Amino acid sequence: MKSFWSCAALAVFCLAPWARGDEPAKPQAQSFEVPYRLTAVKHIVVRAKINGKGPFNFILDTGAPALFIAPEAAKKAGVERDEKGWGTFDRFEIEGGVVLEKARGRIEKPFQLEGMNGLGLGGAELHGMIGYNILARYRMEIDFTKDKMVWTPIDWDPKAPMGLGGNANSAAGGLEVMGTLLKFLGSLTGAKAEPDYALRGFLGMELADMEDGDSPMVKAVLADGPAGKAGLKSGDKLTKFQGRTVTNVEDVRKFADKLGAGDDVKLTVKRGKDNVEIQFKTSEGL
Amino acid sequence: MKRFLFAPALLLVLLAPAVRADAPKADAPPKPVVVPFELLPSGHMAVMVKVNGEGPYRLIFDTGAPITLLDNKVARDAGLLKGQAEPLFSIFGSRGEVKVKEIQVGDQAAQDLTAIVMDHPTVQAISNAFEKKLGGPIDGIVGFPFFARFKITLDYQAKTVTLLPNGFKPPDVMQAMMTAILAAGSDEPKVLAPAGQWGLLAEKADDDKDAGVTVKSVLSGSPADAAGLKAGDRLLTLGGRWTDSLVDLYQAAGYVKPGDAAKVVVKRGDKEMTLTVKPASGL
Numbered sequence: 001m002k003s004f005w006s007c008a009a010l011a012v013f014c015l016a017p018w019a020r021g022d023e024p025a026k027p028q029a030q031s032f033e034v035p036y037r038l039t040a041v042k043h044i045v046v047r048a049k050i051n052g053k054g055p056f057n058f059i060l061d062t063g064a065p066a067l068f069i070a071p072e073a074a075k076k077a078g079v080e081r082d083e084k085g086w087g088t089f090d091r092f093e094i095e096g097g098v099v100l101e102k103a104r105g106r107i108e109k110p111f112q113l114e115g116m117n118g119l120g121l122g123g124a125e126l127h128g129m130i131g132y133n134i135l136a137r138y139r140m141e142i143d144f145t146k147d148k149m150v151w152t153p154i155d156w157d158p159k160a161p162m163g164l165g166g167n168a169n170s171a172a173g174g175l176e177v178m179g180t181l182l183k184f185l186g187s188l189t190g191a192k193a194e195p196d197y198a199l200r201g202f203l204g205m206e207l208a209d210m211e212d213g214d215s216p217m218v219k220a221v222l223a224d225g226p227a228g229k230a231g232l233k234s235g236d237k238l239t240k241f242q243g244r245t246v247t248n249v250e251d252v253r254k255f256a257d258k259l260g261a262g263d264d265v266k267l268t269v270k271r272g273k274d275n276v277e278i279q280f281k282t283s284e285g286l
Numbered sequence: 287m288k289r290f291l292f293a294p295a296l297l298l299v300l301l302a303p304a305v306r307a308d309a310p311k312a313d314a315p316p317k318p319v320v321v322p323f324e325l326l327p328s329g330h331m332a333v334m335v336k337v338n339g340e341g342p343y344r345l346i347f348d349t350g351a352p353i354t355l356l357d358n359k360v361a362r363d364a365g366l367l368k369g370q371a372e373p374l375f376s377i378f379g380s381r382g383e384v385k386v387k388e389i390q391v392g393d394q395a396a397q398d399l400t401a402i403v404m405d406h407p408t409v410q411a412i413s414n415a416f417e418k419k420l421g422g423p424i425d426g427i428v429g430f431p432f433f434a435r436f437k438i439t440l441d442y443q444a445k446t447v448t449l450l451p452n453g454f455k456p457p458d459v460m461q462a463m464m465t466a467i468l469a470a471g472s473d474e475p476k477v478l479a480p481a482g483q484w485g486l487l488a489e490k491a492d493d494d495k496d497a498g499v500t501v502k503s504v505l506s507g508s509p510a511d512a513a514g515l516k517a518g519d520r521l522l523t524l525g526g527r528w529t530d531s532l533v534d535l536y537q538a539a540g541y542v543k544p545g546d547a548a549k550v551v552v553k554r555g556d557k558e559m560t561l562t563v564k565p566a567s568g569l
Binding site: 040136158206258 | 327347350427441456459462465471486487488526527532535566569
């Protein structure tokens with residue numbers, strides 16, 4: 001029983017309903033490197049701008065027969081839903097340079113997305129799925145050891161996906177209730193579809209690991225950066241960061257990755273034989 | 287109320303089995319295996335799959351599925367339910383997570399995976415619609431725990447999926463989900479850290495809805511300076527990723543490791559230009 005809810009939740013995230021018949025659009029010819037990220041539940045998310053608006057977040061889903069776009073996102077892009085639930089997106093641009101003109105998509109929000117957004121599982125609000133009627137126009141290479149996919153247009157017009165007949169929702173067989181339920185659970189945990197981000201503060205120092213396992217060395221200091229203004233010098237060896245011993249650059253990064261802009265930094269460095277303490281505030285920047 | 291939810295959720299994390307994927311074998315370099323698929327009239331891809339040597343069964347290959355899903359019939363045939371008592375009550379025939387010794391998609395096998403046993407209503411609906419045409423039912427979904435272990439090449443025109451082992455070890459999705467649910471409820475903002483040091487400050491006004499962010503200043507002697515970035519440049523993409531907000535910019539910079547060359551597209555006046563920045567190992 002322990003895993004019933006989590007299993008069902010994950011099962012809910014699998015297949016989109018099918019689409020009812022339609023005709024697709026034409027891609028161009030050249031390979032594209034399409035950036036993606038994986039969500040908490042390991043969905044492949046790509047970003048797309050529609051008619052210059054967005055970017056919107058889409059799950060790459062061979063289990064979806066077509067492009068699905070949430071009504072709110074379609075509205076932002078100024079696209080109307082026709083009586084059969086489809087819309088035409090004059091310019092559908094996927095991050096990495098893939099551009100589709102007159103792309104067709106279903107304007108509806110599958111219950112899976114409601115659930116994921118409700119639980120904050122997307123890492124950002126999810127606006128839809130990119131399915132068969134778009135994906136079939138590319139040869140796609142997906143490799144999770146790389147941070148980009150490779151999409152190569154193929155000269156092929158995929159046949160419009162066929163419906164199963166009857167009402168698409170009824171074929172979800174009651175699973176759609178899970179979407180609502182998960183959204184409700186999310187509201188209890190205080191989850192948000194769009195997380196709050198803070199930008200790490202800037203210190204302005206370059207570091208290098210030492211081969212003998214010694215403290216990392218300050219390789220260069222930007223004169224106009226916070227560390228430079230506070231008197232950090234290249235050649236200093238960084239022994240402590242925020243009072244904690246550091247033995248390599250990774251340690252420093254780990255502690256520093258909690259800092260926002262304007263936060264206090266305390267460094268202890270070895271300069272020749274002296275231990276020098278340097279304090280400053282991070283600035284904005286990267 | 288929060289407590290009530292967190293307690294069972296934490297329990298789940300603790301109970302979730304820590305299944306690790308096998309390390310890739312060090313012998314002969316892996317060869318790509320070409321697996322044909324049937325394109326269903328609904329646009330779904332169906333592949334033939336053996337589970338613990340049983341089958342083949344027809345499953346949907348779904349890049350949008352976080353789990354591999356098998357129906358009760360396959361689970362019984364493949365001996366996945368041994369030792370499990372028949373539940374008194376279960377929704378969609380759900381029998382929870384099971385361990386599978388081997389799943390073979392076409393001629394490409396993977397060992398020691400997890401799958402969820404359930405009679406998924408959407409799978410059944412698709413199966414019912416096409417069973418006659420296909421000459422057999424559809425019994426589940428091939429999902430992330432299988433396909434993540436391969437570089438996959440999808441070609442709808444050739445109707446093939448090419449699978450090449452890539453050494454990627456898929457994390458436990460169930461556990462990742464529970465962790466994420468807890469994290470999503472946290473009030474702590476997530477800090478976005480660039481992977482390297484660039485030496486630039488960017489800004490974007492709230493009412494600025496145009497593409498890109500504006501470079502406010504470039505620190506002299508920094509990697510951004512060396513690459514020729516200038517204050518006033520409109521930074522459009524970094525490393526092939528859109529930079530339409532500061533969050534975008536920091537996320538994009540999170541992908542560029544120190545010393546790697548990243549293409550940065552900026553608009554300076556009316557001219558669009560591509561510069562190459564090598565961020566330093568620093569912060």
